[in-house]
Amino acid sequence: MTTVSIIGSGNVAFHLISAFKKAANVELIQVCARNSKNIEKLVDPSQIVSFPKALNPVDIVILAISDDAIASVSESVPEHCGIVAHTSGSMPITELSAKHRRAVFYPLQTFSAAKALDFASIPICLESEFPEDYSKITELARTISNANYSINSFQRKALHVAAVFVNNFVNEMYQIGYEICGENQIPFAILQPLILETAEKLKTLTPPEAQTGPAKRRDQKTITTHLEFLQNENKKRLYEIMTKSIQSHAEKL
Amino acid sequence: MTTVSIIGSGNVAFHLISAFKKAANVELIQVCARNSKNIEKLVDPSQIVSFPKALNPVDIVILAISDDAIASVSESVPEHCGIVAHTSGSMPITELSAKHRRAVFYPLQTFSAAKALDFASIPICLESEFPEDYSKITELARTISNANYSINSFQRKALHVAAVFVNNFVNEMYQIGYEICGENQIPFAILQPLILETAEKLKTLTPPEAQTGPAKRRDQKTITTHLEFLQNENKKRLYEIMTKSIQSHAEKL
Numbered sequence: 001m002t003t004v005s006i007i008g009s010g011n012v013a014f015h016l017i018s019a020f021k022k023a024a025n026v027e028l029i030q031v032c033a034r035n036s037k038n039i040e041k042l043v044d045p046s047q048i049v050s051f052p053k054a055l056n057p058v059d060i061v062i063l064a065i066s067d068d069a070i071a072s073v074s075e076s077v078p079e080h081c082g083i084v085a086h087t088s089g090s091m092p093i094t095e096l097s098a099k100h101r102r103a104v105f106y107p108l109q110t111f112s113a114a115k116a117l118d119f120a121s122i123p124i125c126l127e128s129e130f131p132e133d134y135s136k137i138t139e140l141a142r143t144i145s146n147a148n149y150s151i152n153s154f155q156r157k158a159l160h161v162a163a164v165f166v167n168n169f170v171n172e173m174y175q176i177g178y179e180i181c182g183e184n185q186i187p188f189a190i191l192q193p194l195i196l197e198t199a200e201k202l203k204t205l206t207p208p209e210a211q212t213g214p215a216k217r218r219d220q221k222t223i224t225t226h227l228e229f230l231q232n233e234n235k236k237r238l239y240e241i242m243t244k245s246i247q248s249h250a251e252k253l
Numbered sequence: 254m255t256t257v258s259i260i261g262s263g264n265v266a267f268h269l270i271s272a273f274k275k276a277a278n279v280e281l282i283q284v285c286a287r288n289s290k291n292i293e294k295l296v297d298p299s300q301i302v303s304f305p306k307a308l309n310p311v312d313i314v315i316l317a318i319s320d321d322a323i324a325s326v327s328e329s330v331p332e333h334c335g336i337v338a339h340t341s342g343s344m345p346i347t348e349l350s351a352k353h354r355r356a357v358f359y360p361l362q363t364f365s366a367a368k369a370l371d372f373a374s375i376p377i378c379l380e381s382e383f384p385e386d387y388s389k390i391t392e393l394a395r396t397i398s399n400a401n402y403s404i405n406s407f408q409r410k411a412l413h414v415a416a417v418f419v420n421n422f423v424n425e426m427y428q429i430g431y432e433i434c435g436e437n438q439i440p441f442a443i444l445q446p447l448i449l450e451t452a453e454k455l456k457t458l459t460p461p462e463a464q465t466g467p468a469k470r471r472d473q474k475t476i477t478t479h480l481e482f483l484q485n486e487n488k489k490r491l492y493e494i495m496t497k498s499i500q501s502h503a504e505k506l
Contacts, residue, residue: 067472067474067475068474090467090475090478090479108443108444108446108447109446109447109450110447110450110451110454110463110465110466117450121446122446123443123446125443147443147446149440149443151439151443154437155437155438155439157478157482158433158434158436158437158439158482159433159434159437159439159443159444160479161433161479161482161483161492162429162430162433162434162439162444163430163444163447164466164467164468164479164492165426165427165429165430165433165491165492166426166427166429166430166444166447166448166451167447167448167451167465167466168464168465168466168467168468168469168495168499169426169491169492169495169499170423170426170427170448170451171451171454171460171463171464171465172460172464172495172498172499172502173418173419173422173423173426174418174419174423174455174460174463175460175461175464175499175502176415176418176419176498177415177416177418177419177460178459178460178461180411180412180414180415180418181411181412181415183411184407184408184411184412185408186404186408186411186412186415187402188459190361190376190378190400190402190404190412191361191412191415191416191419192455192456193361193362193374193375193376193400194361194362194363194416194419194420195419195420195423195452195455196452196453197362197363197370198363198419198420198423198424198452199423199448199449199451199452199453200449200452201363201424202427202445202448203445206431206441207424207425207427207428207430207431208428208431210363210424210427211421211424211425211428212363212420212421212424213363213417213420213421214343214417214421215417215421216421219320221320221321222320222343225343225410226343226413226414226417229410229411229414230414234498234501237494238418238422238494238495238498239414239417239418239422241490241491241494242421242422242425242491245425245429245487245491246421246422246425246428248487249425249428
């Protein structure tokens with residue numbers, strides 16, 4: 001049985017608390033949150049504290065807070081409170097106060113409060129300062145997920161950048177498709193199967209193998225028609241840049 | 254029972270032939286292909302012809318060929334051969350020879366020969382010159398798909414542009430994530446759940462609702478760290494442009 005406390009009440013904290021509560025072999029001891037509104041339905045009021053200094057010793061304290069707050073909040077967690085792990089994709093393990101046994105517990109997923117998540121398939125990227133702590137955080141990760149990876153701070157930064165491309169920037173492409181549909185009285189639902197298939201293709205093909213379309217085919221006639229169609233300067237510029245990017249990759253194949 | 258013949262032997266032709274062969278209430282009569290290698294396993298040799306003039310009358314002749322060839326190939330299909338429909342996302346219905354009853358039968362999906370497809374959920378965008386032909390092409394579409402939409406030529410062009418954004422350009426974002434993983438000894442599989450979740454989110458959220466990340470949060474510290482991390486000029490420029498695009502949308506919310 002691993003004991004764990006969580007600092008934070010945002011989307012990541014919310015989903016971690018939900019997952020730990022449902023999991024076996026882990027006990028959620030306390031949640032530290034300045035604003036506890038988000039989590040009041042999840043946690044008994046007696047378990048909620050307002051300040052890190054009120055945290056009792058546990059195996060692992062997880063900081064699910066904004067990057068900027070990691071240094072100061074970890075400093076205010078009492079010494080010998082347990083392994084202290086942050087959940088940030090972009091911060092090195094050394095962002096945590098050096099008075100603790102430090103670790104990283106980074107679930108690589110997009111968290112919206114509005115949408116339920118099945119944690120089982122979410123990869124959790126783990127890092128620890130001391131080898132003996134690695135097995136403890138692995139044990140904790142296994143209570144909620146089947147996919148655990150050892151990822152050092154430099155790799156995690158790379159992964160976070162990659163995640164911005166395949167998540168935030170992909171969603172921005174969806175946004176542009178959504179706008180084009182809206183402007184032309186086309187139900188966005190018509191694009192849904194294509195969107196899903198584009199993502200699911202990667203189960204069997206690499207991105208270069210999966211690529212199709214006018215840019216890859218160098219179908220200049222279609223590319224010109226599309227650029228003429230796009231009146232908005234931002235969309236036009238994106239179309240040109242993405243087309244060139246695809247073509248520069250296609251050259252290397 | 255609808256009778257249909259197909260001109261073409263590329264990916265779209267291949268998947269349409271496979272789907273019609275499995276479907277009820279439709280009979281595939283002939284396939285016209287200059288290069289029949291792709292389809293020899295699917296169709297009896299006696300059904301394959303090399304030239305459009307060898308096609309017998311059917312209810313609907315489908316041209317699954319490149320955009321550039323639609324005008325000339327449709328011209329060489331004998332008159333009164335049936336309704337003649339093209340499968341192009343970017344060409345107007347008038348690209349077909351005016352000697353025919355013209356229609357469009359555009360399956361909105363990404364077709365790779367390497368990957369099997371379930372046609373049932375693929376939206377088919379339909380257009381006809383004459384209202385009485387619309388019911389015939391709808392009947393044909395229903396034999397293979399549950400999702401049929403009436404989409405005129407202008408809307409279809411818009412849809413094709415939108416599809417390039419949510420498919421080709423999204424896949425290019427996957428490609429960049431794939432490269433960043435490769436350069437840092439990170440298994441690409443670690444990004445797969447995030448990629449799927451990003452696509453599946455759209456079942457319950459609109460793209461603006463689904464957006465997260467440093468650009469949306471205007472987390473300049475992380476954005477700067479990411480730009481410093483990206484050594485490649487193309488990736489750096491894309492990161493900047495996509496970040497600005499997300500922020501310009503976030504302003505409008």
